[in-house]
Each structure stands twice: as C-alpha cells, then as structure tokens.
Amino acid sequence: MNAIETFLRAKGGAFDAVLTMYHDQGQIAMKLMGFDRGVTMLSGFPFPICTPAHGTAYDIAGQGIASVGASRAALLLAAEMAGAAKVGNRAA
Numbered sequence: 356m357n358a359i360e361t362f363l364r365a366k367g368g369a370f371d372a373v374l375t376m377y378h379d380q381g382q383i384a385m386k387l388m389g390f391d392r393g394v395t396m397l398s399g400f401p402f403p404i405c406t407p408a409h410g411t412a413y414d415i416a417g418q419g420i421a422s423v424g425a426s427r428a429a430l431l432l433a434a435e436m437a438g439a440a441k442v443g444n445r446a447a
Contacts, residue, residue: 362388382408391424394432403436405429 356364362384365373375381378395385393385408393408407425415421 358384391422392428393425394429396432403433403440405433405436 358380361370361373364370366388373381373385382395390409395406395408397404407429409425412421
C-alpha cells in the first residue's frame with residue numbers, strides 16, 4: 356500500500372495509528388490531517404516519549420493565540436502509556 360492510500364485510510368478511521376520508519380515520512384501527512392492534534396511518539400525507551408507534532412511556534416509566543424490541542428494529546432497519550440506499562444509490570 357502506498358503512503359497516500361495509507362494516510363487517507365487512516366484519516367477515514369481504518370487504522371488507530373500509522374508507523375513510519377523516519378520522522379519526515381509521517382510528519383507532513385500528519386500535520387496536514389490534524390495539525391492541532393498530532394502527536395509524535397518515540398519508542399525503544401523504558402518510558403513513553405510523546406511530543407506535539409508541531410514546532411515551538413516562536414512567531415506567536417506570548418500572544419495567547421496558540422492551540423493546546425497537540426500538547427494536550429501528547430500528555431494524555433504519555434499518561435495512558437505510562438499507566439498501561441505500570442499495570443503490565445504488576446502482572447509480570
């Protein structure tokens with residue numbers, strides 16, 4: 356399946372997530388689909404790393420116009436992953 360079809364199907368709800376091998380493979384499509392809710396997740400660590408998919412927005416800093424959507428989504432995903440890991444560790 357090509358990247359365009361993959362991201363269009365994901366946008367339509369066919370997938371819960373899309374895994375890309377490199378940052379730039381997924382970032383452009385994700386930003387176009389939901390700039391204000393996109394989350395970048397890094398794996399391979401014993402703790403969750405989740406960040407907003409957008410940059411730091413220095414151009415609007417201090418103006419009170421930034422959306423917290425992606426930051427909120429990143430925090431909630433990290434908390435969910437940490438909670439799931441904690442439950443998983445207890446079961447082991």
